[in-house]
Amino acid sequence: MTVIPSLPRRLHGPSIWALYVIGLCPAAWYFYQGATGGLGVNPVKTFEHLLGIWALRFLIATLAITPLRDIAGINWLRYRRGLGLLAFYYVLMHFAVWLILDRGLDFSSIAGDIVKRPYITIGMVCLVSLAPLAATSNNWSIRRLGPRWSKLHQLIYPVALGGALHYLLAVKSVTFQPFIHIALVAVLLAYRPLRKPFLGWKRGSKPSVARATR
Amino acid sequence: MPVYHPPRIAASEITPREIYMSRRKFMGTAAAGLVVAGASSALAAPLAGSPSTFSTDETLTPKEAVTSYNNFYEFGTAKSDPAQNSGQFDPLPWSVKVDGLVGKPREFGMDELIKMPLEDRVYRLRCVEGWSMVIPWIGFPLAALLDQVEPLGSAKYVSFETIVRPEQMPGQTGFFQPLEWPYVEGLRLDEARHPLTILAVGLYGETLPNQNGAPIRLVVPWKYGFKSIKSIVKISLVEEQPQTTWKNSNAREYGFYSNVNPEVDHPRWSQATEQRIGEGGFFSVANRPTLKFNGYADEVASLYEGMDLKANF
Known part of the structure; x- marks a missing residue:
């Protein structure tokens, strides 16, 4: 039941590289804008917030791969690693901008904020949790860790929850944009426990399709 | 130091x-x-005021920043929304109703308010979000207006109300509205009568731009910016502490007083420092320590003598 035409096999590799290039475009564009005065009168905060929002967007896209395959039959599994890594790169840039451009490497106040401010603590925990996922995203680690790899990479769920919470706690009032992002994370996380019954129901209602896809 | x-x-x-x-x-x-x-x-129309000793000589925040980086949720929640979405707002004709516990309740037309003895007041403005500006307001002491209506002895507080005009204020329409309208604010009567408290009708030598609260707004420089209510249509003298919008929205985080205080943090972020908008740049943010009462402690600290400022935040 593939809705969109599938990509020729020879383009799979290049399309993954294209994802990295396109995925890094927002950061490059906003950096250019910030450096040339295009981000308004508070460019650092604007840049920092945009990087954070894009990090959450890539996390959302990463989490959407599985339901997209289950429900719509679109298999974009090959892009999941790239999306996850892009999320990590954006979190890292978001953190670096906060550390260097926003707080000016004032380590005593930075340490105080990480300990005292729940939303910053949560953000830090998410960043630290993403690091081992990024480090073990290569094929060698997947082979080497075997079933433990899947276990480890389930960390993405608390990280996504933490990312949404971090956003929720950082804003003065929950307006449309934070609401939409947080709601998407909530829906995608809520799908996980429902996945097994859903797939079972799908298999039961269409036995031939289920066998064909195994 | x-x-x-x-x-x-x-x-x-x-x-x-x-x-x-x-x-x-x-x-x-x-x-x-x-x-x-x-x-x-x-x-904008040109407007002139006489100099005031209450003005600071700090570097002014560029007009471009003062008029493009605003919190005025009636026009949207993004900082750029008020400048972008307030073009339809028609600030004239306008009148401000002053009522409640007063001897002479009445309505003031804008033509009358603009003829009050106007002064230039260059004030620091500290937002609760952690940024600040230095703005050359033009206005008159609120006390001058209150004198004309003769508050009764029973009046203890002053409450303020912003206009509700959804057809010209896009933030007041739609299904996702962050605050309840009308936006309301309040001051203790002695705070309202303090000479630093003004009703501003202009900035940078001209009448107020829509995004800054046209045609008339409150400016209380020692309190966080959200206390300085914009586009005022009603001022009432009351006996009980009035409702205030941000406190109604989240009483744990926003108090009635909301005096600028680096020692009392917002529950979610520090208030010890502030970022001065328009200074520094992308590679050099202008962070500076926040001053108690936003640097107006000499003038206003006595208003709160004996009060626990942590409890009365």
């Missing part, structure tokens, strides 16, 4: 009037193209 000396702004860095006026003209024309009526009233 090191003394902060504000850098002097070079005359060459000030945007000449004809340039920003030509931009304003362009924006006005563009707005007129979109909006049938009301665009012309968005154009």
